[in-house]
Amino acid sequence: MWPFTKKKDPEAPKEVKLECPTCKKVLEKYSRARFKCPHCRNWVCFWEDRLVTQEEKNRFKEERYKKYYEEYFRELLTKLGLTFEGFKERETKLTSSSEEPPKEEAVVMSLFNENILRTKDLRLMEQRYHEAARYLDVKGNDTFHLQKAAAHARLLALKQEKFKKVYILTNGNCDACKALDGKVMTIKEAKKMLPIPIREGCTNRGEGDKYSICACSFQGEADDEYIDRTL
Secondary structure (H helix, E strand, C coil): CCCCCCCCCCCCCCCCCCECCCCCCECCCCCCCCEECCCCCCEEEECCCCEECHHHHHHHHHHHHHHHHHHHHHHHHHHCCCCHHHHHHHHHHHHHCCCCCCCHHHHHHHHHHHHHHHCCCHHHHHHHHHHHHHHHHHCCCCCHHHHHHHHHHHHHHHHHCCCCEEEEECCCCCHHHHCCCCCEEEHHHHHHHCCCCCCCCCCCCCCCCCCCCCCCEEEECCCHHHHHHHC
16 A cells, blocks of 8 residues: 555535436435435445545546655655656656556666665665665565665665674564574674575565565664774
8 A cells, every 4th residue: 555645634524415426316315335326226426525426436536546646656756866757758768669668666766776876875875775675565576685785885884984893673573583683793794794684584574565674774883992983
């Protein structure tokens, strides 16, 4: 489910015109649930303080979905360091060079892969890799390579911040991850082994999700050596 459900402030109910949207005959009452017109026996639906046909309701729902999705999608592209205009331009270019229109995620990732390495801020790079992983996960794609890239960017950021050692922080919800909780290692060791994210055995996934998003992270180990270096 996409995270763009809109909440509305409660409003006073408006007067509903008691008329069948199909046969236009007067109705004695209506239901907010779907019901059949007693005259023509066609379905009548309630939609935003009025009665509409089933076809109209389906169309209105689709229009609302498209509107909300575009709002969400524009926000997502911004988080990835991209623009909606750039997306549409790349989509047009890829469509003209292929017999079939490209999938949305293929267009996004073609732009993302070009732009991510231009990101100088390593913490921002990590964040963008995570955003891309969450996006592709919702689309039903494997995101393990993006999770690893995010972990690597975090290690580089910690090294830049003068840490030499890190420890692993888990959320404690997964047995495979929990076994690593608090484990300390040098950044060099962490980059070589990359013990997180965990792929095999990780149970950190939502109901029905095919792939897992590992919630573990590297944290800087502020030992005496680090404190001496930063004072």
